[in-house]
Amino acid sequence: MKRRQLVSGASLAAIATLAGCTGGSGTTGTESSKPPIDQLEISIFDVRQPDLGVQSATLPVILEFTNPADVEIPSPSGEFDVAINGYLVVTAEPTLNTLEPGETAKTTLELIIEYVDSRSAAVDALRSKSFQLTMDGKLRSEDATETVSLSYDYGQ
Known part of the structure; x- marks a missing residue:
């Protein structure tokens, strides 16, 4: 049970990190210029x-x-x-x-x-x-x- 929570926690952290890179809009700052x-x-x-x-x-x-x-x-x-x-x-x-x-x-x-x-x-x-x-x-x-x-x- 602990292992499943760690994997889920790591997945959520990765998703949050990727969402931060795109600014939530799906484009990076250089792509939008x-x-x-x-x-x-x-x-x-x-x-x-x-x-x-x-x-x-x-x-x-x-x-x-x-x-x-x-x-x-x-x-x-x-x-x-x-x-x-x-x-x-x-x-x-x-x-x-x-x-x-x-x-x-x-x-x-x-x-x-x-x-x-x-x-x-x-x-x-x-x-x-x-x-x-x-x-x-x-x-x-x-x-x-x-x-x-x-x-x-x-x-x-």
Whole structure:
């Protein structure tokens, strides 16, 4: 009988200890804080030559993400309006795996720009291979968001 009470007492002590670690809410203090998405560094690393078709163009854009924070940034993603010489041509939604502290990662967006949906000035700029590409939107990681504006001068 004493042995059963000791085991039960030890079990209750372990449960109480674990409940104290989670603050009773099921998350630790570090888990409940938002990821430092505002510290994430993002840039347009490169824009490759457009592949011009009859009805659309494919524009490869390489984005570079760096996490300078001392904590990971879980699965950053974004939604960007992409413009050529100020004319909106497409919306891009990049996603990445979790970025560890100090990690740098690149992702390539294959932007398909349909001519019928784009201004002729943007299409002409693609054909001339001299344009300014801008990306304006938001980055997200869990509950955290950050507004971002990027710009790249191609062939200029």
